[in-house]
Amino acid sequence: MTIAKRCFSAPGKALLAGGYLVLDAENSSFVTALSARIYAITSSQFVGSTLPTITVLSPQFQEGEWSYTICRSPATGFVSVTTLTPNRRNPFVQSAIATVVNYLSATGILQTAMPSLTINILSDNAYHSQPSDGVLPFNKHLLPIVAVPKTGLGSSAALTTSLVAALLSFYGDMNPVASESKTILHNLAQLAHCNAQGKVGSGFDVACAVFGSIVYRRFQPSIISSLPSAPTSSDREMEASYLLSLTNIIDADWNVGTGACAVPRRLRLLMGDVTGGSETPAMVQMVLQWRKEGGDSAAAVWTALGKANEKLIAAMIGLGEQAVEMPEEYDAFVDEVLKVSAMGIRQLGLSNGGRTGELFALVVDAIIEIRDNLRIMTIRSGAQIEPIEQTRLLDACSTLPGVLGGIVPGAGGYDAVCLLAAEAAVDAIAKHTEGEFEKVKWLELREEAHGVREEDLLEIEKFL
Numbered sequence: 116m117t118i119a120k121r122c123f124s125a126p127g128k129a130l131l132a133g134g135y136l137v138l139d140a141e142n143s144s145f146v147t148a149l150s151a152r153i154y155a156i157t158s159s160q161f162v163g164s165t166l167p168t169i170t171v172l173s174p175q176f177q178e179g180e181w182s183y184t185i186c187r188s189p190a191t192g193f194v195s196v197t198t199l200t201p202n203r204r205n206p207f208v209q210s211a212i213a214t215v216v217n218y219l220s221a222t223g224i225l226q227t228a229m230p231s232l233t234i235n236i237l238s239d240n241a242y243h244s245q246p247s248d249g250v251l252p253f254n255k256h257l258l259p260i261v262a263v264p265k266t267g268l269g270s271s272a273a274l275t276t277s278l279v280a281a282l283l284s285f286y287g288d289m290n291p292v293a294s295e296s297k298t299i300l301h302n303l304a305q306l307a308h309c310n311a312q313g314k315v316g317s318g319f320d321v322a323c324a325v326f327g328s329i330v331y332r333r334f335q336p337s338i339i340s341s342l343p344s345a346p347t348s349s350d351r352e353m354e355a356s357y358l359l360s361l362t363n364i365i366d367a368d369w370n371v372g373t374g375a376c377a378v379p380r381r382l383r384l385l386m387g388d389v390t391g392g393s394e395t396p397a398m399v400q401m402v403l404q405w406r407k408e409g410g411d412s413a414a415a416v417w418t419a420l421g422k423a424n425e426k427l428i429a430a431m432i433g434l435g436e437q438a439v440e441m442p443e444e445y446d447a448f449v450d451e452v453l454k455v456s457a458m459g460i461r462q463l464g465l466s467n468g469g470r471t472g473e474l475f476a477l478v479v480d481a482i483i484e485i486r487d488n489l490r491i492m493t494i495r496s497g498a499q500i501e502p503i504e505q506t507r508l509l510d511a512c513s514t515l516p517g518v519l520g521g522i523v524p525g526a527g528g529y530d531a532v533c534l535l536a537a538e539a540a541v542d543a544i545a546k547h548t549e550g551e552f553e554k555v556k557w558l559e560l561r562e563e564a565h566g567v568r569e570e571d572l573l574e575i576e577k578f579l
């Protein structure tokens with residue numbers, strides 16, 4: 116049997132506004148999708164006499180091969196996914212497979228004679244710190260994936276999403292990236308990702324991998340925690356009740372906020388790898404503890420940060436509209452932005468920039484307010500959200516012409532910094548390599564609003 120190969124990809128993310136607050140469903144966040152993508156390519160398959168297997172290969176990493184046998188109970192339809200490579204764990208791969216095949220089985224879509232499948236993964240270089248500049252695309256590392264330092268772009272969310280899309284297309288015989296399928300794809304990827312992580316985060320990374328750049332509002336965590344653990348012994352009652360819960364959860368309305376947004380034209384995001392790394396779960400725990408025990412003063416900082424985030428979101432959306440509706444005013448102002456630093460942009464905007472100028476000034480102000488509140492949270496919670504080294508680096512960046520401001524994205528810490536700058540200023544910014552700039556390496560990527568999509572196979576396959 117020959118089935119055409121297909122390739123699906125999903126993007127990485129940067130959470131510009133909403134770190135920590137996005138854990139509450141009442142708060143919105145601003146998440147941009149990035150040009151760094153992870154690709155999943157479905158390939159060989161055949162119906163054999165033995166149990167079907169699904170093999171995922173990630174040839175850029177040592178030991179990048181994970182194989183599973185698929186065994187479906189004729190009585191209940193429950194599918195157990197058993198590893199054939201027990202000394203190499205990849206919880207995201209296993210969870211994506213188990214979640215999708217069980218959902219397709221429960222909904223009656225999975226064929227009885229399941230073909231075997233191989234999926235090849237390719238991930239853009241920006242997801243991992245590279246040994247040197249100018250490495251070839253899809254660079255090969257000499258270490259297993261868990262030992263290669265990450266840049267914090269959400270590789271597990273992009274991997275899970277592209278895998279779920281590939282599995283849905285192959286076993287579900289559907290176009291998983293059509294707009295009417297994206298909610299199912301999102302819910303499956305979100306559930307698989309949470310189970311693999313062993314925790315329910317806000318899910319902004321998976322939502323961005325599916326929908327692209329979005330103003331994100333989370334789902335209620337109880338949706339996911341209501342799913343019973345997958346049965347491990349063949350207890351018919353437990354299997355049937357697991358499958359029923361699974362379909363109810365995946366087909367439910369999660370009420371997730373995914374309004375489209377983008378970085379306005381002629382502006383760009385710059386992501387800087389600052390190699391160090393932070394433990395996000397430990398930081399989240401410290402922040403939530405401070406918030407719980409911090410009384411009115413903690414609540415006031417939380418509220419002020421929420422307002423500053425809303426201000427940035429509204430100003431970015433407004434600027435995007437202005438770039439389209441008032442192109443001449445917008446372009447003239449961006450030409451001025453190139454010549455001055457963040458404080459200059461603010462002044463210029465407030466004095467004679469028209470509506471465009473006002474919006475630029477609001478963006479600069481909002482970034483300052485976000486940083487002020489994140490620094491207060493850093494001191495009071497003890498979580499190193501914007502540590503002093505990042506403060507110095509961001510302050511130095513904000514003095515460069517064309518830079519509207521910079522922040523620590525997501526949970527912050529020693530993972531990365533993110534600048535918002537005029538596109539034409541980027542080369543000059545990257546030329547600063549001394550002093551505070553010594554420790555930052557600007558990643559080769561940009562904002563790209565697209566979420567999950569199908570790729571031209573010939574373009575990607577040549578890299579395998």
Ligand SMILES: Nc1ncnc2c1ncn2[C@@H]1O[C@H](COP(=O)(O)OP(=O)(O)OP(=O)(O)O)[C@@H](O)[C@H]1O
Binds near residue numbers: 205208267268395
């Ligand atoms: N290219 C890949 N091939 C196979 N597995 C991958 C790939 N990229 C990511 N993974 C899986 O995701 C894991 C990394 O997930 P983790 O949540 O630690 O990082 P991240 O999602 O990049 O981080 P962050 O949430 O900070 O951005 C890897 O150990 C591996 O299991």
Ligand SMILES: C[C@@](O)(CCOP(=O)(O)O)CC(=O)O
Binds near residue numbers: 137317318395527
């Ligand atoms: C702290 C938090 O709000 C963001 C974490 O973002 P990142 O993984 O550091 O990009 C946690 C979450 O949203 O799940």
